[in-house]
Amino acid sequence: MKITVCIKSAVDTEAVVALDGQGALDSDRASYIIDPYSEFAVEKAIQLKESGAADEVSVLCIGDEASMPAMRHALAMGADAAYRVDDPLLAGSDSSALAQTLAAALRSIDCDFIMGGCKSADTANAQLMGRVSVILDMPHIGVATGVDLENGRAMVRREIDDGVELLDVALPAVVTAQQGLAEPRYPKVPDIMRSKKKPVTVWTLADIGVNVDMVGEHAAKTVTHAFKLKPERVGGRIMEGEPADAVRDTVAALYNEAKVM
């Protein structure tokens, strides 16, 4: 049983987000980490390997050299191999093109179960893995907070708006991670040292058979037209006095000033 986890090297949103002169994300000032949702998926995959439900875990990422720290982190957590698709022709690609790219790479990796994040914490488009499942003609189950593999099927607990659903699906399948799926481990120094010996394969689009007409700006179905920093919310005031006074004044303000009651 081989699991491949699609991971994203994402902008650390705790850090400062700055825009450059053209109103695009200033990537020189951004710091990159493994996206937290990808990380939940990697952790779960490794736990499945440790429990004997899977034999091998690999990770797949689209990105340039800047995505190596995220990949190394996944290898240090316990993934066995990493694959990266790096091609300048990908610039300006939308979710549809990235999905084609991931799907083509996944076809080149021999795997039985595909995981990923249900969205990414930075761009939060939340559509990539769903699209990948359609391209590969596999069933998709999203927002999983529990996954087990049994008898060639994935047993999934999925979060819905007002509760949980329990489903199962035959493999191969695509399942995406939500917070709560697995608490990611912190790799220790020996794991980090060991990860340096694990294989990292870098592919171009040509290596995986992606038609250049399907990627890049000209193929994009959605285009970012403008990008600007949202004005920060400005704080109001601290209510003075004893708790009883502060509370009374606040409630009065909610009625009379903010008028939200």
Add this chain to the structure above:
Amino acid sequence: MSIWVFAELKDGAYRRVAYEMVSKARSLADERGCDVGVVVFGRAIEDPRQQLGAYGADQVLVVDDAALETYMPDAYASACVELIRAQHPEIVLFATSSIGSDLAPIVAERLDTGLVTDAVAVESVEGQLVCTRQPYSGKVLQDVVFAEQAIPHLVTVRPKTLELAIPDENRSACVLVQSVAGFGDVRQNIRDVVRKVSERAELAEADYVVAGGRGLKGPDGFKLLEGLADQLGAAIGASRPAVDDGWIDIQYQVGQTGKTVAPQLYIACGISGSIQHMAGMSASKCIVAINNDPDADIFRVADYGIVADLFDAVPLMTEEFARIKNA
């Protein structure tokens, strides 16, 4: 030419976001001189029209089948794709809900078209559809447009961001029962659905939210908040630490990895105000923070800050609201 809204029924009634989307679809349709169709899937749907016409729908396209009783990704996607291919709407709006967020990307890929997710604004600018979303923990406003060939334009819309139209009770929609050739190979097998039924308002659509964090010191802290929430008819929310520590279920989590809310009033109790939490609630019209740490980040965004022990302040606030109501 039409603009469609995919509307979800919950316990027989449309979610509020359906009416928000219909209102927007109506204004877009008026500009383009086309119709608004609302697509509804389910089983034994009693009253498919409800108020949809009043908010601007022209037709309600109903697919009523046992296969659609519960949301099944494959079945819903097949039916949706078949209807769209047959009738060619220009734009289809879905809610950013557990169903909409799951369904829309599958439908988009099967139709080989574009999708903008979690839009907080949808406008027509010089005839072009422009959707605004808020990536990077809500720090950035991103305007997205569709390529000409990306028809239909698919959008998932965040609840409580589009304005509700003033309903026109003289307007009604007609019901058009649809049949689909099949639901395809439905590969997911649902074993159980466990709904946390609550009398309370649902978090994503609530006008008032009372939320708790680490300052509650344990699951019992939420009982204190329930008293206040009851007084206000509010939903309960939580920050991630409270959920991670098992004090409350993840469905109540507000924040980057939880739900995004935009109530009239958000009362944050014992919540420090991390960036991730703020990403989920910064669109609230008014924020009240109760925290005994005067340096807590939450006070930087709260409209009204109360530096106090929440175990004193919350009961005091509950009493004060009760006093005013009974006065």
